[in-house]
Amino acid sequence: MPSSRAHMARALAATILSLAALAAAEAWEVHPLISYPMLESLPEAAAAGEVRAEALEDFVLAAEDELAALLAAEEAWARKNVPEYPPLPEAMAFRATGDGTDARLRLLRSLRMTPIAKIPLYVQKKPGEEVREGRRLEPVDLTYLKDIAWMEGLPYESILAGENVSALAVCATASDEPDLGLDIGLYEDNGSAWGKDYGMGAQPFGNPNLEYGSQAPIHMGLYQEAAVLYKFGPFLRKTLPEWRIRQCKALAELAFRTGHDYWGWRFAGWGLHYLADLCQPYHARILPGVSTARALWINALSMLGNGKPYAKAVQLVSNRHMALERYGRELLEKAYREGGADAPLFAALGRNEAVPAWEDSFPRTRISEAASKAAAKTDRLVAKSFPKRLVSDPKVELASAPELYDLMGAVASEKGAKSAEALEAAMAGLLDPCSAYGKSYLLSILAEGRAGL
Numbered sequence: 001m002p003s004s005r006a007h008m009a010r011a012l013a014a015t016i017l018s019l020a021a022l023a024a025a026e027a028w029e030v031h032p033l034i035s036y037p038m039l040e041s042l043p044e045a046a047a048a049g050e051v052r053a054e055a056l057e058d059f060v061l062a063a064e065d066e067l068a069a070l071l072a073a074e075e076a077w078a079r080k081n082v083p084e085y086p087p088l089p090e091a092m093a094f095r096a097t098g099d100g101t102d103a104r105l106r107l108l109r110s111l112r113m114t115p116i117a118k119i120p121l122y123v124q125k126k127p128g129e130e131v132r133e134g135r136r137l138e139p140v141d142l143t144y145l146k147d148i149a150w151m152e153g154l155p156y157e158s159i160l161a162g163e164n165v166s167a168l169a170v171c172a173t174a175s176d177e178p179d180l181g182l183d184i185g186l187y188e189d190n191g192s193a194w195g196k197d198y199g200m201g202a203q204p205f206g207n208p209n210l211e212y213g214s215q216a217p218i219h220m221g222l223y224q225e226a227a228v229l230y231k232f233g234p235f236l237r238k239t240l241p242e243w244r245i246r247q248c249k250a251l252a253e254l255a256f257r258t259g260h261d262y263w264g265w266r267f268a269g270w271g272l273h274y275l276a277d278l279c280q281p282y283h284a285r286i287l288p289g290v291s292t293a294r295a296l297w298i299n300a301l302s303m304l305g306n307g308k309p310y311a312k313a314v315q316l317v318s319n320r321h322m323a324l325e326r327y328g329r330e331l332l333e334k335a336y337r338e339g340g341a342d343a344p345l346f347a348a349l350g351r352n353e354a355v356p357a358w359e360d361s362f363p364r365t366r367i368s369e370a371a372s373k374a375a376a377k378t379d380r381l382v383a384k385s386f387p388k389r390l391v392s393d394p395k396v397e398l399a400s401a402p403e404l405y406d407l408m409g410a411v412a413s414e415k416g417a418k419s420a421e422a423l424e425a426a427m428a429g430l431l432d433p434c435s436a437y438g439k440s441y442l443l444s445i446l447a448e449g450r451a452g453l
Contacts, residue, residue, distance in 0.1 A: 027280035033332040035172035041350035048167035051261040060103040064096040089199040125155035127336035143180040174269025183215035204238035224372035226292040242363040256449025279434040282321035284371035289379030312394040319398040348428035358444035385419040
């Protein structure tokens with residue numbers, strides 16, 4: 001390759017990496033808002049009744065022989081079926097020891113999850129539901145993370161080991177847990193003690209200096225980018241949500257098979273989180289709404305010393321992602337407050353038609369593909385439907401804008417009812433596959449986990 005072409009290739013790779021470094025690590029705010037109506041509309045979940053709450057270490061001790069065999073089989077599956085999968089170091093493999101003092105740690109390390117994750121016994125109530133007296137938990141009781149403003153005021157309730165609790169509530173609650181710190185600091189350059197042991201290599205993309213940044217490669221599915229972007233940015237292929245989705249599914253099935261239904265529902269909820277993240281267009285593409293040709297042009301201008309188009313593109317995508325995410329939360333909270341079972345988002349989450357039989361290839365071949373195909377259209381709609389200043393002015397940082405906490409009001413007052421209706425319809429369209437594949441996933445877990453019982 002001539003030196004000029006080599007220079008261009010390196011410059012393009014650097015630009016792609018810098019774009020990916022700013023990729024958002026969160027897709028939806030407050031996953032239980034999505035999970036509750038989805039699960040309530042699935043007869044098998046709605047009729048599940050109550051399960052006995054159990055500490056994680058108690059489950060591990062009771063099932064550790066089965067866990068050792070299962071996790072060895074799952075490691076073999078991942079090495080064979082997940083491209084770019086970083087093999088688990090032998091020292092991290094789960095081993096049955098009978099030692100209760102490190103049971104939780106042994107499991108989390110073998111899963112390559114954050115070993116300091118709190119994982120308490122609790123449920124998140126639906127908006128408007130009361131927390132029992134003396135049972136309220138604060139965000140700091142649930143996570144070691146510091147950037148938790150989005151959790152303030154949510155109705156968290158503690159439960160006790162041995163207490164009966166709604167299986168549906170356990171699953172819905174657990175669908176938020178991966179955002180409470182399960183996937184932080186996993187890479188060797190994240191500055192964590194465990195990242196140096198996990199064999200994950202350097203963080204391929206996402207900003208390792210941001211508190212949530214290191215979870216980006218686990219929560220994003222960049223499976224549908226243009227071939228030229230993969231050519232110059234092969235690190236984009238190092239996305240791993242399909243691994244987590246399969247891993248959580250296997251754990252849930254084992255828990256059900258061994259009579260630990262509480263953890264069957266909780267592990268299933270963990271898996272639903274990663275699945276739902278893939279339904280978010282801003283988690284399926286680096287720059288939704290920016291064509292490959294445009295991305296290459298931005299790169300060319302950057303090489304010539306004009307970095308403004310690049311900075312503008314990144315800021316606009318960041319603001320639009322945040323706007324869509326926050327607006328969806330407001331819509332769902334409104335539906336809960338008003339008890340609107342026929343609200344468009346509840347209707348999308350409640351449909352049971354065309355739920356396919358689950359296949360492990362779905363995260364890559366169907367779920368992220370649907371989000372990727374919707375990305376450009378979604379980005380255009382966001383640009384059109386929100387106040388221009390918030391989503392089309394690169395000088396504005398939406399995270400600091402006062403309108404962030406009342407986007408429905410801002411849209412209604414400045415853009416009108418048609419824009420509000422268009423946004424709600426678009427959100428329903430994005431949640432429809434989330435519901436179909438989420439139900440497919442859960443039905444498969446229940447069928448496999450209860451086979452032979």
